[in-house]
Amino acid sequence: MAAAAVFFAVTVGAKPAPAAHSEWVYFDHSGKLTYRQFKVGDRIMDFSYAGYMGGGVAVPIVPVKKTVTPSDDDDSAAIQGAIDEVSALPLVNGIRGAVLLAPGRFHCKATLKISASGVVLRGSGSGEADTVIEMTGDPHLAVLIAGESTxxxxxxxxxxxxxxxxxxxxxxxxxxxxxxxxxxxxxxxxxxxxxxxxxxxxxxxxxxxxxxxxxxxxxxxxxxxxxxxxxxxxxxxxxxxxxxxxxxxxxxxxxxxxxxxGQIEQVGVENFRLVAPARRVTLNDKHFNGVELKSMKDGWVSNLRILNTTGPVNLDHNTRRVTVVKVDVTQSIALIGAAKSADFSVDGTQILIDRCSADENNVFYIATGAREQGPNVVLHCVFHGDGHVQPHQRWSTGLLIDSNEVPEGGIDLMNRGSMGSGHGWTMGWGVAWNNVAKSYVIQMPPGAANWGIGNRGEQALGKLPTFDPGPELPMLPQGIIESQEKPVAPESLYLEQLKERLGPQAIKNIGY
CATH class of the missing domain: 2.40.30 (Elongation Factor Tu (Ef-tu); domain 3)
Structure with missing residues (x-):
């Protein structure tokens, strides 16, 4: 707790927190969440606004308007034609309709594009015997959802x-x-x-x-x-x-x-398996990538199984109020070299990554881009391998890493110094809450804070990373570490904040 005093005078009078009780967010006598503040008013924010429609809203079941069955040839044109037909339908309560991919194996050598609001691309299941999109031809992006934001x-x-x-x-x-x-x-x-x-x-x-x-x-x-x-x-x-x-x-x-x-709305990709050829590549090679979301709000990516893409899910900086839920990622051959790709690249705001999983090495499971303000949330995900949940570069803020498992890897809210192209301080006002990981690097930015509360795993210190020789650098100040090795209440900060703001039905709406 001493690190907090480096940059802030904390509100006085708080008693030491009992076991399994955070002094930064805790239940009062009436069962309501109470937040400790710094003297100047900063606090752990309410992250419950992350997700589809601003959190707590069920993803709609969009009626099927067009069905596509696989052929023995390239299916890209047939699927794209169906998407274009549905995209031309009138909007009814913000929805046009879904394109349903029947069970079977589709071969696609071109990117499938959704550029109209109210359109859903849906498979018949993500199992091996359900809907499989096999990426063929030259390396390319599988699915692009994109408006033209101005x-x-x-x-x-x-x-x-x-x-x-x-x-x-x-x-x-x-x-x-x-x-x-x-x-x-x-x-x-x-x-x-x-x-x-x-x-x-x-x-x-x-x-x-x-x-x-x-x-x-x-x-x-x-x-x-x-x-x-x-x-x-x-x-x-x-x-x-x-x-x-x-x-x-x-x-x-x-x-x-x-x-x-120009942002498109009410767009989803759901319920299929996406398979790219396993390749031994570096970050600078051309890649098979998964799903990219650009200039959209109020959308979802759900129940996908993605194999061997270098960039499985990418959300750009003009993406807002999106839920990515139950997306499972596997890379059978790790990327070559020190430069790493990201499984879930979160560059927007009000993004919820929920109950997703990955099994691979030499990767960032979750990465944030530059200059993005949350609230963004990573909830109940399980990541296996030596990768890290690590905000990537240039001062993004407001990330909650809540109740995740990274048993062989790490969770880092840190200063990356000269790594990359001068990525420096990557995250401020971030919270790691009740996670299990092999290691954590939670550091305290000047004039801001990062918290590690209720986590299990080794808490590590770190120096400013640099590639140039010079004098020995001091350890960077550690963030606010509380209840190490013992989880605190509530079990999930996001779910409790959501329930308190919108009521118990909001939790049920998102499948809890």
Missing amino acids: IKPVGEATTIVDDYVPSGAMTLNVKNASGFKVGDVVQIVRPVTPEWVHLMGMDTLVRAGKKQTWVSDELKTERMIVAIKGKRLEFDVPLADSYDAKYLGADGAKVVKVEHT
Whole structure:
């Protein structure tokens, strides 16, 4: 707990936490979750907004409009033709219909593309005797779900006037709220200043004698206004980062109304087996990849069995409110070299990775990209092999790793230093809750926090990774470690937060 005092004065008066009781999130006498805060107001955020439709909503069963049976030849054109036919149907309550792939083995040498809202690609099961899509031909992506996202500022931006907006907050105050109304979509825009980069220790990154740039320009996150009281804006989803005026420059952080168009909605991929040829490749080779989601919201990927793709599931930075559930990944031949691929690449926001699994080595089971704000959640997943759940690069925030098993690998919320291309601090305001892993590296970023609570496995310290020779580097400060080797209540933080926010039916809706 001493590491917390390095950057924050913690609210005084808290008694030592009893066994199996977190002092950061715990039940009060009435059974309601209570959150300890830093003196400036930061806290473990409410992650329950992650997932399809913002969490707690059942994925719909979309009616079949077209069925495709396998042939003895390439089936790409037949499946794509069916997708295009369904994509041309009118929307009814946001849904057009599903393309059903009959049982059997389909051969596909081209990418299957969904670019319209309300379309589902569904197989007849993910077993070997059910629907199998066998990838043939040159390396390619199997399924692409993609809109064409455009974000356009509307009107003038206004400045945030708070000296400090804590992580986990739902509100902030602005200089002028007259240009906003309830229902507006806005961006909160934080400038990347030399002062903040220096605070983070990221202005000295060097690789092969060349200076590396960690983060530059601006950090942006999108929210909807749900209430306005004077100059105070209230948002639909908590903020997953803090905003400290001391490090925001003379102009400060801003809020601007935007028109975000082109995202497709209510799209799903479900219930089949995807098989690529086993190949011995490096990260720089051309790959067979699985499912990619771009510029979409309110969608799902469920009940897939994916074999031998290098990138099984990838969600880009314009992807929002998506559930990936019961997707099982296997790679029979590990990637060659030190550079690793990611099984589940999470670059969007409000993403729920739920009850997924993987069995492979030399891989990131879960990786985040740069500059993304959560809430994002990895829940009840099981990953076997020597890989890691490891946010990958350049300051993403708000990740909950909840009740997972990585028995031969690790879970890391860390500073990656000069690794990659200067990936540096990868995660702030992240939480590892009640997991089992071989090892953990949970580190404390300047001006932020990462928590490891109720975890079982070795807690390791680490230095700043570097490729250049130089003086011996000190150990980086450890994050907030609590109830090591003994799980805490609630068993799942995400599920308890979801139940408290939306009620017990929300838990049943997502299959718990």
